[in-house]
Amino acid sequence: MSRPLLNALHLNSGQRSGLVGAALLSAILVLIGLMVMWFGERYHLRIVYSAYVNLLVVLGLQVFMGNAKITNLSHSAFMGIGAYAAAICVTPVQIKAMSLPNAPWGLNAFQLDPVTSAAIAIVVTGLIALVVGLLIVRLSGIGATIVTLALLVIVHSIFLHRTDIFKGKQAFFGIPKIFDLTSILIVTVIVIFVARLFRESRWGIRLRASSDDEVGARAMGVDVFRLRLVAWVLGAVILAVAGICYAYFLGTISARPFYFTHVFLTLAMLILGGMRTVTGAVLGTILISFGLEGVRWIETGPDFGLVDLPELLGLSGIALGVVIVATMALRPGGIMGNREIEMLFSRRQD
Amino acid sequence: MLELEGLTKNFGGVKAVNAVNLTVKAGEVHGLIGPNGAGKTTLINLVSGLLKATSGTIRLDGQPLNGLSADRRARLGVGRTFQNLRIFPNLTVGQNIDVARSSVTDDDGAQALVEAAMERFDLTAKRSLPADELSYGHMRRLEIVRALALRPKILMLDEPAAGMNPAETEDLVAALAWIRERHPCSILVIDHDLKFIMTACDRITVLHMGAVLATGLPEDITKSPEVIAAYLGQAAA
Numbered sequence: 001m002s003r004p005l006l007n008a009l010h011l012n013s014g015q016r017s018g019l020v021g022a023a024l025l026s027a028i029l030v031l032i033g034l035m036v037m038w039f040g041e042r043y044h045l046r047i048v049y050s051a052y053v054n055l056l057v058v059l060g061l062q063v064f065m066g067n068a069k070i071t072n073l074s075h076s077a078f079m080g081i082g083a084y085a086a087a088i089c090v091t092p093v094q095i096k097a098m099s100l101p102n103a104p105w106g107l108n109a110f111q112l113d114p115v116t117s118a119a120i121a122i123v124v125t126g127l128i129a130l131v132v133g134l135l136i137v138r139l140s141g142i143g144a145t146i147v148t149l150a151l152l153v154i155v156h157s158i159f160l161h162r163t164d165i166f167k168g169k170q171a172f173f174g175i176p177k178i179f180d181l182t183s184i185l186i187v188t189v190i191v192i193f194v195a196r197l198f199r200e201s202r203w204g205i206r207l208r209a210s211s212d213d214e215v216g217a218r219a220m221g222v223d224v225f226r227l228r229l230v231a232w233v234l235g236a237v238i239l240a241v242a243g244i245c246y247a248y249f250l251g252t253i254s255a256r257p258f259y260f261t262h263v264f265l266t267l268a269m270l271i272l273g274g275m276r277t278v279t280g281a282v283l284g285t286i287l288i289s290f291g292l293e294g295v296r297w298i299e300t301g302p303d304f305g306l307v308d309l310p311e312l313l314g315l316s317g318i319a320l321g322v323v324i325v326a327t328m329a330l331r332p333g334g335i336m337g338n339r340e341i342e343m344l345f346s347r348r349q350d
Numbered sequence: 351m352l353e354l355e356g357l358t359k360n361f362g363g364v365k366a367v368n369a370v371n372l373t374v375k376a377g378e379v380h381g382l383i384g385p386n387g388a389g390k391t392t393l394i395n396l397v398s399g400l401l402k403a404t405s406g407t408i409r410l411d412g413q414p415l416n417g418l419s420a421d422r423r424a425r426l427g428v429g430r431t432f433q434n435l436r437i438f439p440n441l442t443v444g445q446n447i448d449v450a451r452s453s454v455t456d457d458d459g460a461q462a463l464v465e466a467a468m469e470r471f472d473l474t475a476k477r478s479l480p481a482d483e484l485s486y487g488h489m490r491r492l493e494i495v496r497a498l499a500l501r502p503k504i505l506m507l508d509e510p511a512a513g514m515n516p517a518e519t520e521d522l523v524a525a526l527a528w529i530r531e532r533h534p535c536s537i538l539v540i541d542h543d544l545k546f547i548m549t550a551c552d553r554i555t556v557l558h559m560g561a562v563l564a565t566g567l568p569e570d571i572t573k574s575p576e577v578i579a580a581y582l583g584q585a586a587a
């Protein structure tokens with residue numbers, strides 16, 4: 001994008017560099033995707049697809065955690081809500097008659113097209129986030145984090161015990177597999193721009209100010225609760241999108257992937273890369289995704305079987321734990337700290 | 351114009367601010383002095399809404415502020431700095447100021463005021479620097495410019511001269527005059543540097559153990575026997 005065009009959009013310098021940064025990250029991610037599509041085997045496609053789903057989750061997490069600086073542990077639950085909501089809407093009636101014979105409220109008596117289903121899933125997830133968000137944004141620090149943890153457990157229990165709707169431990173199957181790597185690349189690029197432009201927006205800057213110094217921000221007119229709520233709901237919407245991408249690719253979902261293991265994995269990705277930046281979210285996801293494949297290769301030998309959202313067996317779990325501990329000890333701000341990608345290319349001006 | 355009537359704040363048994371009546375007139379620079387623990391910072395915290403008053407009323411240009419949140423008050427025209435700095439360290443200098451500026455209607459007037467203030471307080475060249483890389487003196491200046499970006503009706507400065515050498519303090523006096531000329535507002539300034547307060551202020555209020563000991567012109571304050579006994583005497587000794 002040329003400078004005159006950017007100037008004509010009346011963007012401030014932060015937003016301009018946000019666009020440049022988002023474009024750079026998008027280029028890298030699209031390039032990785034294209035390489036895999038051209039040179040990869042079928043199982044590579046699946047690994048990379050699930051890495052991109054995780055990237056969407058990490059970006060959704062970054063929008064709230066990175067800007068409001070409140071640790072969220074419920075993100076995988078919101079991903080699950082998005083996935084199940086879309087699955088219930090989009091799965092054909094004939095399949096639901098079989099798999100959800102006792103579903104309440106006529107949930108097994110209708111079916112919608114994938115776009116409408118996705119829209120409904122996003123709205124439902126956003127509304128649930130709005131309601132619980134009203135409580136969470138009023139708490140700070142540990143209080144808020146404990147509530148998100150409780151939320152994760154509650155949502156998981158509902159998935160497990162309302163078997164008439166969610167099938168619990170069993171697979172919810174029959175979701176049309178309409179997404180491929182190209183689809184998720186497009187979604188990822190959009191979400192990268194959304195997350196980065198939010199960070200550089202008036203709201204993003206005011207929210208980051210409040211996370212630096214809440215009292216100072218209030219005294220400067222920042223309505224901290226309202227801004228936290230905006231970021232919380234936006235984050236939940238991105239998480240819903242991640243869940244939808246997951247369901248539309250695999251065709252089958254269950255409660256297990258939306259729980260602790262996944263919370264821990266994606267949290268490790270964000271912490272390693274650095275939660276304060278979108279670049280950190282991307283870098284952490286790439287490093288841990290590649291790293292875990294390496295570890296898994298050591299664990300299981302080169303014979304790849306079913307690829308799902310990664311499981312923390314033995315070595316992988318230890319490796320992730322070590323990554324978190326090492327990052328916290330050596331570089332608490334993560335690899336990127338406060339630096340976004342475009343700052344690595346521009347000379348410091350002081 | 352800021353009017354305080356019977357303003358009181360109790361911390362448990364401690365009456366940090368005790369039935370204070372105080373008026374800062376429009377366009378006036380008003381000094382607030384008193385020994386350590388007199389309740390000066392508490393008074394500013396009450397006006398800016400960071401603390402809830404036990405009793406009493408706070409009015410800004412006739413509008414009652416009691417019960418409004420701190421951020422509402424800031425948007426209504428209460429600007430302040432902090433004795434212990436509260437800049438946003440992970441934002442740039444420019445972004446620190448934008449946070450305040452975007453709280454109020456952002457028109458050409460606001461733009462011009464902020465640019466001029468950044469120039470006056472030597473921050474223009476440091477605009478894209480992370481705020482935590484500023485020197486202590488520049489952090490203090492940043493706090494003043496940031497509060498000014500709210501285009502406040504009342505600007506409250508909590509010990510702006512702390513840690514400054516005499517030349518810097520002299521410049522601060524000129525800076526207050528500059529603010530007054532560029533953005534007419536009431537200014538309430540706290541400091542322990544009496545020479546600074548005497549030269550910068552139109553009127554002065556002395557606070558002692560939470561209560562107002564005296565209010566008046568600088569020359570009258572220095573002559574008041576009560577004030578000398580309670581405060582100036584100590585300071586001089």
Ligand SMILES: Nc1ncnc2c1ncn2[C@@H]1O[C@H](COP(=O)(O)OP(=O)(O)OP(=O)(O)O)[C@@H](O)[C@H]1O
Binds near residue numbers: 361
């Ligand atoms: N949050 C608080 N909780 C309990 N007591 C407080 C609190 N804030 C202030 N105090 C007490 O109130 C009294 C007034 O304190 P304040 O900070 O307003 O004094 P000050 O005049 O600003 O003093 P200094 O010149 O040292 O800054 C002191 O006795 C202080 O210990």
Ligand SMILES: [Mg+2]
Binds near residue numbers: 390391392433508
């Ligand atoms: Mg004080």
